[in-house]
Amino acid sequence: MKTLYQAVVTKTSWITSSYLLLTLNVGVTVSVQAGQFAALQIPGVYLRRPFSIHDADGTTLSFLIKIVGKGTQKLAELKTGDKISVIYPLGNGFILSDKPAVLAGGGCGIAPLLLLAKQLKNKPTVILGGRTKADIVQLDAFAEYAEVKVTTEDGTLGTKGFVTAELTSLSQDTAVYACGPEPMLRALHKLAKEKKFELQLSLEAMMGCGIGACLGCVTDTKKDGHVCVCTEGPVFKAEELVW
Ligand SMILES: Cc1cc2nc3c(=O)[nH]c(=O)nc-3n(C[C@H](O)[C@H](O)[C@H](O)COP(=O)(O)OP(=O)(O)OC[C@H]3O[C@@H](n4cnc5c(N)ncnc54)[C@H](O)[C@@H]3O)c2cc1C
Ligand code: FES
Incomplete structure (x- = not known):
């Protein structure tokens, strides 16, 4: 179930000049489905920003972040020991098939x-x-x-x-x-x-709240019409979407 955590930054490392690997300790072990995401409250940035969970291991979460604007730039300024508010796990992840x-x-x-x-x-x-x-x-x-x-x-x-x-x-x-x-x-x-x-x-999708409240992330589906990507996705079967 999605919960708000005060996480501690344990590592930030530049992989290239535009990609950052951000590692957080959330203090508890939470079961995460691949494809689910987290909404990070970046200090000095009004709306939370959504990022896929890149890795989850015990109490550690990591994010692979491409620096594209104000929020991601500010994330890159975080230092080990800084605190950051994280809501996760959000959305529905991939359904694992037995096929190759x-x-x-x-x-x-x-x-x-x-x-x-x-x-x-x-x-x-x-x-x-x-x-x-x-x-x-x-x-x-x-x-x-x-x-x-x-x-x-x-x-x-x-x-x-x-x-x-x-x-x-x-x-x-x-x-x-x-x-x-x-x-x-x-x-x-x-x-x-x-x-x-x-x-x-x-x-x-572009997201505002990340929790189904602002309707800023809708996509059109064949069965249910317009749905919020943040709550009904972000993972969908391709044939369910209106292209
Ligand atoms: C479910 C989900 C998972 C995501 N996972 C990752 C991830 O793992 N790693 C990662 O680097 N990014 C991911 N993103 C995109 C990430 O959320 C945005 O790049 C980030 O919010 C931009 O914040 P900013 O303040 O730096 O940029 P802003 O200043 O808000 O925007 C800078 C530029 O980026 C564009 N932009 C902003 N958000 C998006 C978006 N969602 N898609 C495409 N363009 C966008 C804007 O149009 C603008 O041109 C994900 C988005 C969603 C919805
Ligand atoms: S981002 Fe607000 S409803 Fe999805």
């Missing part, structure tokens, strides 16, 4: 996939996609739990192209779990319809 798994992440969309790779019974394949080599992070962390493939749009690392380039030979016996920019998710949905593989997507 392929995890596809684009940019900071790779964040929820590390915990997912850890939670799956069988070793999955993870495809990390980015525009260029500098966008590909956490290779070693993923390699502990998955077979890792890389795609970059400019070909500076791995296969040249989009993550879909590594998915064209998939069969309907595969379950694909993905998170990333909207065009990537749209392309995956198209491919899933062609190849008939299962596809779950985590949507990184």
